[in-house]
Amino acid sequence: MNRKQYIATRALFDEDDLTIVGILWDDENLSNVEKLNLSFDFFERSPEYGICSELNMYFSELTSEEKNTLLDYYxxxxxxDKPEHKKQIKYSLWVDFFEDPQTVAETWNSLIGDCKDEHILRELLSVSGPVPFDKKDELYLKLIKDKTNHEAILDSLVGSFFDVYGDINMQRARVILPTLKIDKTSEKYIKLNKKLKEFQSKEEYWKSLEGKGN
Incomplete structure (x- = not known):
């Protein structure tokens, strides 16, 4: 069943796609796989973060295979090459899955797994700030040999330090950062390099911001 058939079957012609996704997840006549396939059919037409958020609400109820189906879509x-779709998916990974200690390890391991597509891995690194640093570090070690990946590693280090829920190993970050073959005059490189030298921990940095209105 595709989205057009579902809309016709349920007479949902006047509802928006986000509302329909909410309705179909309460539809006892559909299997979870059917719900996932339909949800992404609607997402294809309407790339809204709200649809991703709706899916995240049911993530814990899915089987391992069903979770893999969802993440395969991600x-x-x-x-x-659809920038708006990619933008919403990356935001969902960041706030729904990577910031949540209940889902971050499972989701990261499933996404990385045996993935050999470095384009996907670079996209994941760009929103990986909240992921436990040791897990990111394993990926850095695999990708750092190719300088094409260095900008994504920098983005990951930046998120690890500056994201509210970012996780960083300061000592390892100080070792990795200078080895990256990137534009070291960029604002993000200079800012991160300065903070790594100035502070002994991320907590010390955040404490320094108290009362500054930042």
């Missing part, structure tokens, strides 16, 4: 959009 990887598909990470690799796509």
């Amino acid at each position: 990887k598909k959009y990470l690799k796509s």
